[in-house]
Amino acid sequence: MVGDTTLNLAVLIDADNAMPATARLLLAEVAKYGTAHVKRAYGDWTSTNLKGWKEELLRQAIQPMQQFAYTHGKNATDSAMIIDAMDLLYLRHFDGFCLVSSDSDFTRLAGRIRESGLVVYGFGEHKSPKPFVAACDKFIYTENLVLSRIPRGLFLLHTTIETASDDEGWAALSHIGDLLTRKHPDFDSRNYGYSKLGDLISALPLFDVIRHSPREGKPKDIYVRDKRRGGGGNAAN
Template sequence: MKDKNLAVLIDADNVPYAHVKEMLNEIAKYGNPTIKRIYADWTMPTVSGWKNILLENAITPIQQYSYTSGKNSSDSALIIDAMDLLYSKKVDGFCIVSSDSDFTRLATRLREAAMFVIGIGEKKTPQPFITACDKFIYIEILKKAQDSDSTEKPKKQPNAKTETSSVSKIDKNLIKLMKESIDEISDENGWAFLGTLGSYIIKKKPDFDPRNYGFPKLYPLIKKIGVFKIEEKETGVNNIKHIYIKNK
């Protein structure tokens, strides 16, 4: 299957610069980031931290002067560029990197044009922007991934639990979401394929990600919750295992 060509548009005023490589690695899972632009008033000292990492990550800086005090003019520049790219038909999707709800309408408009839209921002990102995206990823889980990868001697923390790195807690709302989703997509016997379940939950809750709860995949998260029946079925000539989930 051909990778989607993605336009990555970064709002430098509303996301931290420390984890750009992790962001780009995450974006690469969904497609090829053919266009990478970052918007800011580069004369301001508040965005000076970005300047050192733009070249090594091949991100094009877009200068947008702050004409009025208190107004974020880079938002307008990003939105205009996004619409230009939409009509140019050079990309199949967009990744908007920001924690600002001002991009809610943009994400909605892009999806109306059949564009695949990823959002990346901090946990503080307002819910309307999250909901407007096909998929939303919290920067905090990318930070945790970097911290984990940089730990050369994990034996120093033998009793550390994966859940301690979570940005969300397993609660009754998550369990309710899973139970309802299983009921809605299950077969006549009540079983739902794990892969289909994960995709379906993201459609209902774009910021759903097992990593938010400290788990690398959906399967260990479901096992941890412990309120579902789990069955592994071998299919095909290679005896590939497929996992099915059912409400108890």
């Protein structure tokens, strides 16, 4: 059934573990495998952490599913998404599910859906746990979706960051800017809607970004790394 574009699919998105910038590309990829008859995104929409999702929810006709956190440190969103998935599974209206997350909590869900004879497509970042990847019929890394569609200028940015990086994959933003100026003098972050290079890089779901102050009271230096070289999202020190 994998790759059958006549499939009726349910797309369930763990908004806590997915980037809104990839929503359009993700749904375009889903369309290669079937028709998304259900598109739901789960999260606490009162949280400022998810504010970037609002426009994409409207633009892509994704239904937001509200789930308040019951207690600090526990992910109620995962539970709500799993319960909904089982309800939809029992309806028998679907041929498969698209589970969008980089969280290991959905490993058993993927297995249970497959046990019922339905196909499971997983979507997540390269940090996604291997058991979750293996539990899906097919797993698509969202960074690859972005890389395959970015214009030449952003591809040059990506390769420059790789060139400037150290053994652990980190590159100083100042070094990246210098290399871009010398090798690609026509590159301008304003062409992509950002006045500063750092803002452009931070907006792309391709990179980890950290800010580190060498000494107390000094301005923080910015370092960038390809997400595929590391273990996860943005952090600030």
